[in-house]
Each structure stands twice: as C-alpha cells, then as structure tokens.
Amino acid sequence: MYLELAPAEAHEAISGEQVTLVDIRDPESFQAAHLV
Numbered sequence: 001m002y003l004e005l006a007p008a009e010a011h012e013a014i015s016g017e018q019v020t021l022v023d024i025r026d027p028e029s030f031q032a033a034h035l036v
Helices: 007-016 027-032
Strands: none
Touching: none
C-alpha cells in the first residue's frame, strides 16, 4: 500500500499487473492533475 505515489511509480505499478488506485484528493487537486 502506498500513501503517496509519484507518476512514474504509478505507471510502473499499473503496467505490470492488475491494480486498484483510489484517488482521495479534493476536486480542485484532481482537476489540477490526474491520471487518464
């Protein structure tokens, strides 16, 4: 389990296996930057 995940770490994690990511940021933070 990660509390924080850098974009490169997220890409590596989701490229190799099935994972579930839960984004719990507020709407403004999500709009500023998020995975597509």
